[in-house]
Amino acid sequence: MEIIMSVVIGFLFMAAVYLMLSKSLIRIIIGTGLLSHGAHLLLLTMGGLGGESPPVVADGVSVSDYADPLPQALILTAIVISFAVTSFFLVVAYRAYQELGTDNMELLKGTEDHE
């Protein structure tokens, strides 16, 4: 399963990077969203996907049967952060539309005398 997941992760990263390299601001934001999904799955896969029961202490479950809790803790943090970043990006895009009337990155580039 881990090997299949690795390929899926690679695919997610590929799609994310391809989107981020496009001209449209909204696509770039979607790309970053995909990128964080890929990163979350990567963290999960690194720890190993085995584990009989969720990492919650329960009677009759030996320590080795729990799923690895460390990647889960990291991912939980990452999910929240990526949400904060995505919403911030969205507002930036929204305001850029409103003020400048475009979301094309080529047109949003600063002019020579604007540095």
Place this chain on the structure above:
Amino acid sequence: MSLVLLIFLPIIAALFIPLLFKKIGQIHTGWFVLLVPAALFIYYSTLLPSIAEGGNRVSELQWIPSLDIAFIAYIDGLSLLFSLLITGIGALVVLYSIFYLDKYREQLHNFYVYLLMFMTAMLGVVQSDHLISLYLFWELTSISSFLLIGYWYTRDRSRFGALKSMMITVFGGLMMLGGFVLLGIMGNTYSIRELISQSPELVGHDFFVWALVLILLGAFTKSAQFPFYIWLPDAMEAPTPVSAYLHSATMVKAGLYLVARFTPVFAASGTWVWLVTGIGLFTMLWGSFFALKQKDLKGILAFSTVSQLGLIMSLLGVSAAGFHVENATEIALNYAGFAAIFHLINHAVFKGSLFMIAGIVDHETGTRDIRKLGGLMSLMPISFTVAMIGAFSMAGLPPFGGFLSKEMFLTGMVALTEFDLFAMDVWGIMFPVIAWIGSVFTFIYSFYFVFHTFAGKHKPDELPKPAHEAPKGMLVSPVFLAVLAVVIFFIPNIVGEWLVKPAVAAIQPFMYDSPQAVDVHVAAWHGYITPELWMTIGIFAVGGLMFWSLRKWQHLYERFPNTLNSLYDNLMFLSDTGANRFSRLYMTGFIRSYLVYMFSFLVIIVLGTFVLNDAFAIDMNNLAPVGLYEIIIMLALVGSTVTILFSKSRLTAIIALGAVGYSVALFFVIFRAPDLALTQLVIETISVALFLLAFYHLPQISRKEERMRFRFGNAVIAVGVGVTMTFVALAAHSGKALPSISEFYKETVYSEAGGGNIVNVILVDYRGFDTLFEIGVLGIAGIGIITLIKLRLTKKEGQHENK
């Protein structure tokens, strides 16, 4: 008292200067500053008796012990002489500046802070035994010199001059650092004393000549030798006290100090003797020749300083030649080291007074242009007398100190002709000839300086303000120095015993093992006619004649092109525009370019590391089984991603992104991560809602969007990143270099933290700060979002406000 701390005394005192300037404005800040060099001078004077007997003082302060870098103050004859010059001339210059700089109009706190900073730096240079701390102080002198030249920073010329001096001296400093590092590698130590003791073994090393050339570059740039001297004339934009102090008496002599200090290390090399003597002598000729082209009083003095520094430099080169002959004393090579140090003292004395006079003339007449000046003799009699003494000493006339050292200089150069190593027997005759021509021009420009300013016809109409004698306080320092110039002539051997011989013993340890062994006796009249005496008489005769006819041939100077300066200007211009163009080449302003750089480097660096460490690994054991649900979710995930890539409308893309998110949440369910699944579901729902909300408010144009066109370049990079991440995932899962900390959490979660849900306990307990900062990030994002929405930047509103 610790000698190292004394080095830092001026810079510590500098901390209080701004306070004194603001709080006690009615007293000129200079009076407080004066205490520092005066006290240091008195303290260093008390060391004279023990040093003159051949002793030394060492004091150490650790700086970076792990790298074996320390501040080591080592005082021997050479260091003490320079320390006395720095503090002595420093005190006189501060005294002079009190009358030169107006306490109401000038930014005295800046000025004196820079000056004290320089004092510390300079003391550090001449006392450091450790090469790295020597380099540190060396660069600090460049920086304080930069700040002082640019003191009147509103003037273009000041800023230009400051930058020029900085560029050239810092270039040299960097080269010197390279030389120091090579020396450190060769000798396995950064202590100058230890390097000197190892010098016989160093000579054969591969790096020896490299270190030699690099260190000389440092010394030549600092001491304004040809062709690096061009910064010195432009440095004359500094206030005159600064020119007198930094650019004549002390800082420019740091290069001479360096050469003198390293003579015992490098003297064994013929390259050293040739370079130091040759460049020095050529600089002397060049500087004295072009001094006559100058129209600015300080310009004449600047070129004269260049020339005199070259003179001393060449003498240091000859003193290194003494290493190679058994009978050095017989062919009078022993005079060279003595003459170098003796002339260094004389130069500080007469050039200091001349600079101060140039400042007085500028201050009291409003101009330094020698064409407008003239006939000031009767108006400024004291200044005239001082100027005359200084200039005559510079020209080498008796009865002034300069006569003695100039004569010894000629002796040293004549002695070279008898030297039969390094092809000197063929070329040796060149040295006295060049020295003689340079001396003739020195004679002429000395007279030019004095008599074109003070003699001739007074031109009151051309002067910006009516000329009059300077206030008494301003005259104290130059008069003192002028008296000194005369006194030295009559007691040369006392000066020799106390100051010169201890320093010579430090430069030529291969010839003298103690200051007492330096068997040089200075006499104005040797009792018989020597070749030097004939040369001196020749200088007076030819120089006098040429000065008399100066007006007839001075205009010829206009025909000489200003090659070196325009070379510097072009180099600066080219590097400026070149760097600009180069950075524009890759700083395109497109976010896409920057992302391409980042992703490409990610791929190159990560895959490169993989290849170098042979880290590719696939571990087929311990794999989780592949189930039906997993396959279905995976297909959904891949399908949604493909939809995003190929969707025509954004709405589809957003919904597909939501689908990806929900698939990930389902993965979390299957891989036994209930907390993640819950969080992911909530967040994904809010995200999609946010996306749609943002869409709802966007203008119509954005809803019609063409399908993304396929771009090959982007695809290559994207595939590269994807493949890289697949390798990373495989390798990370397969290779476990260290045991995971997860086991610790699993075992202790109940006993240590009293919680059952391991993931939650990690977040709020074990890694509580991480979570705190995570909340911080969320808060910052929230503030950013609110600000962006509230902020109205539209131009129309801005115009309304203006109306």
